[in-house]
Amino acid sequence: MKTIFKSLLAITVLSIVLSSCGNGGSGNRAQGALTGSAAEKVYVAPGEHDEFYAFVSGGFSGQLAVYGLPSGRLFKVIPVFSVDAEKAYGFNEETKPMLNTSFGQIPWGDSHHPDISQTNGELDGRWIFINENNTPRIAKIDLTTFETTEIIEIPNSAGNHSSSYVTENTEYVIAGTRFSVPVPQRDMPISEYKGNFKGALSFLSVDPENGRMDLSFQILMPGFDYDKAHPGRGDSHGWFFYTTYNTEEANSLLEVNASQNDKDFIAAINWKKAEEYIKAGNYKTMPTRYAHNIYDEETHSAKTTWGNEVKVLDPAECPGLVYFLPTPKSPHGCDVDPSGEYIVASGKLSADVTVHSFSKMIKAIEEENFSGEAYGIPIIDFEAVHAGSVKQSGLGPLHTEFDGEGNAYTTFFISSEVVKWKLGTWEVIDRKPTYYSVGHLMIPGGNSRKPFGKYLLAMNKITKDRYLPTGPEVTQSAQLYDITGEKMELLLDFPTIGEPHYAAAIPADMIAKNSKKIYKLDENKHPYAVRSEAEAKVERNGNEVHIYLTMIRSHFAPDNIEGVQVGDKVYFHVTNLEQDYDVPHGISMIGAQTSELLIMPGQTETFIWYPKRVGIWPFYCTDFCSALHQEMQGYIRVSPKGSSVPISFTLDGDAVDAE
Ligand code: RUQ
Numbered sequence: 001m002k003t004i005f006k007s008l009l010a011i012t013v014l015s016i017v018l019s020s021c022g023n024g025g026s027g028n029r030a031q032g033a034l035t036g037s038a039a040e041k042v043y044v045a046p047g048e049h050d051e052f053y054a055f056v057s058g059g060f061s062g063q064l065a066v067y068g069l070p071s072g073r074l075f076k077v078i079p080v081f082s083v084d085a086e087k088a089y090g091f092n093e094e095t096k097p098m099l100n101t102s103f104g105q106i107p108w109g110d111s112h113h114p115d116i117s118q119t120n121g122e123l124d125g126r127w128i129f130i131n132e133n134n135t136p137r138i139a140k141i142d143l144t145t146f147e148t149t150e151i152i153e154i155p156n157s158a159g160n161h162s163s164s165y166v167t168e169n170t171e172y173v174i175a176g177t178r179f180s181v182p183v184p185q186r187d188m189p190i191s192e193y194k195g196n197f198k199g200a201l202s203f204l205s206v207d208p209e210n211g212r213m214d215l216s217f218q219i220l221m222p223g224f225d226y227d228k229a230h231p232g233r234g235d236s237h238g239w240f241f242y243t244t245y246n247t248e249e250a251n252s253l254l255e256v257n258a259s260q261n262d263k264d265f266i267a268a269i270n271w272k273k274a275e276e277y278i279k280a281g282n283y284k285t286m287p288t289r290y291a292h293n294i295y296d297e298e299t300h301s302a303k304t305t306w307g308n309e310v311k312v313l314d315p316a317e318c319p320g321l322v323y324f325l326p327t328p329k330s331p332h333g334c335d336v337d338p339s340g341e342y343i344v345a346s347g348k349l350s351a352d353v354t355v356h357s358f359s360k361m362i363k364a365i366e367e368e369n370f371s372g373e374a375y376g377i378p379i380i381d382f383e384a385v386h387a388g389s390v391k392q393s394g395l396g397p398l399h400t401e402f403d404g405e406g407n408a409y410t411t412f413f414i415s416s417e418v419v420k421w422k423l424g425t426w427e428v429i430d431r432k433p434t435y436y437s438v439g440h441l442m443i444p445g446g447n448s449r450k451p452f453g454k455y456l457l458a459m460n461k462i463t464k465d466r467y468l469p470t471g472p473e474v475t476q477s478a479q480l481y482d483i484t485g486e487k488m489e490l491l492l493d494f495p496t497i498g499e500p501h502y503a504a505a506i507p508a509d510m511i512a513k514n515s516k517k518i519y520k521l522d523e524n525k526h527p528y529a530v531r532s533e534a535e536a537k538v539e540r541n542g543n544e545v546h547i548y549l550t551m552i553r554s555h556f557a558p559d560n561i562e563g564v565q566v567g568d569k570v571y572f573h574v575t576n577l578e579q580d581y582d583v584p585h586g587i588s589m590i591g592a593q594t595s596e597l598l599i600m601p602g603q604t605e606t607f608i609w610y611p612k613r614v615g616i617w618p619f620y621c622t623d624f625c626s627a628l629h630q631e632m633q634g635y636i637r638v639s640p641k642g643s644s645v646p647i648s649f650t651l652d653g654d655a656v657d658a659e
């Protein structure tokens with residue numbers, strides 16, 4: 001086994017070396033040149049809109065980026081798990097609670113797999129969910145505001161990788177632990193991992209009205225690594241499938257020790273059965289602690305509530321809840337075709353892509369066609385569940401998506417290619433190189449009942465010489481392929497933010513029409529909001545000074561403030577009074593140890609400034625908002641501590657309004 005692994009490793013290294021010199025040299029661009037027709041296919045004329053929104057995970061940036069397809073133009077980076085000084089996310093008082101966890105406030109996360117909400121197995125465009133791998137969390141982004149509105153921490157987990165995928169009607173969004181750990185956490189020798197560590201799979205219900213997530217239950221699985229997951233659909237709706245690796249339960253040098261078994265498993269979870277067990281009270285309640293952070297659009301503020309228990313199911317005590325499907329070999333991707341019949345597993349160390357059949361699985365369960373059991377969980381006989389394999393299709397298969405026309409597309413990391421093959425006959429139809437070392441791929445709607453087809457986006461881990469060099473760190477990138485014909489056609493390369501793990505895309509017209517234009521001022525329930533300049537004021541409360549500030553083109557009210565002292569804690573509560581589309585204002589204060597605020601029309605945000613020195617200190621608008629943007633500024637007079645200068649402020653502002 002070790003030899004196979006080492007030779008695969010050697011091929012990886014070789015293929016990277018080959019690809020980097022194969023296309024090397026700045027003089028040789030011919031290979032990458034597009035045909036005129038390819039250029040036309042991605043050209044979106046100035047002022048025209050793209051056909052699809054693509055939401056591309058930022059990987060270790062912790063964020064989610066919004067691109068247009070086919071142009072590859074970047075529209076927005078949505079801050080999710082990492083602070084973002086540009087948008088004040090995690091810096092202003094309102095969004096700080098979004099990053100609360102049981103470990104404290106965490107300024108960074110590792111985002112992986114976005115998934116758009118579904119109704120009847122089709123994308124509905126209401127929300128997009130994304131998982132955080134490092135400090136296990138799932139976030140929800142509202143697709144009317146393109147803002148993160150909810151983050152829930154996943155207890156009893158470590159490395160929330162097999163996440164965040166939704167069931168057919170968004171009944172659940174799921175999480176799964178990549179690293180098994182002691183549950184509950186305790187002090188014990190690592191060498192006693194085997195048989196003692198557990199892998200928690202989590203099911204979070206989603207309120208169909210407001211999208212509110214709730215940690216419904218967890219299934220405490222054997223101590224394997226739970227890697228990827230996808231929901232059943234159609235007939236297999238009610239099931240969830242997770243790939244596992246390290247069924248060896250090794251705790252060290254996994255590259256060798258977790259590559260011993262010929263086959264690992266896909267864990268098939270019957271979540272409808274889980275609901276029955278929960279209903280029947282067949283669960284344990286486990287004390288735990290996790291943060292649940294919700295952003296309220298009316299108060300423009302986030303609040304954390306704390307969960308302190310979770311319902312836990314033990315598969316050994318719940319017959320029919322979990323089955324294992326033997327699957328070669330350290331499988332990564334776990335993908336279900338649009339019909340729900342085929343479960344495609346990509347064994348990282350297997351030469352073939354393995355496909356299981358859902359209907360065969362049900363039959364095998366009925367006939368109890370089992371080849372053994374692991375920790376009380378039946379292992380279905382491989383032949384009884386195996387539908388077929390795509391033979392010798394490439395090296396290092398990772399992920400598969402579907403076009404809805406009976407074709408599947410699988411990425412191969414080691415051989416750097418996308419391979420198109422036919423469901424049912426398993427024959428390879430086409431293969432195209434990627435540049436280089438592709439991880440995920442995405443077809444709009446490609447993990448739903450109704451893929452939109454047309455394009456395939458390959459997300460690459462390595463770009464080498466594909467772009468202008470930028471020092472040792474070079475961009476990662478995505479590549480767009482036309483999949484309307486029998487053969488795929490490479491159309492476009494474009495750089496991405498962070499590492500592009502998975503993505504999700506949806507026809508633009510499904511969400512563009514719902515996009516919010518402004519926040520209504522008269523619906524603003526922020527406790528420090530003011531709705532007109534007349535209400536703007538400055539108040540002292542001990543050593544706290546609260547400035548209720550307004551902004552409108554092109555001035556602040558008040559814009560001269562006196563009576564602040566060294567040692568005060570000065571709150572800027574700032575309301576943007578604009579009610580027009582696309583007129584944010586920004587504000588920053590000299591010496592404030594935080595970011596600017598970038599405030600949308602009708603919104604209120606807060607930052608805190610600790611004046612340290614006596615003097616007259618300016619603040620100004622940071623977003624070029626009008627012809628007189630440069631005039632949008634103000635002063636604060638800071639007197640020594642204990643000074644008798646009273647709080648005073650101006651409200652006339654010497655109208656320099658451009659409008
Ligand atoms: S998993 S390739 Cu998160 Cu494949 Cu990224």
Ligand code: CUA
Pocket residue numbers: 553554584585586621622623624625626629630632
């Ligand atoms: Cu307001 Cu610039």
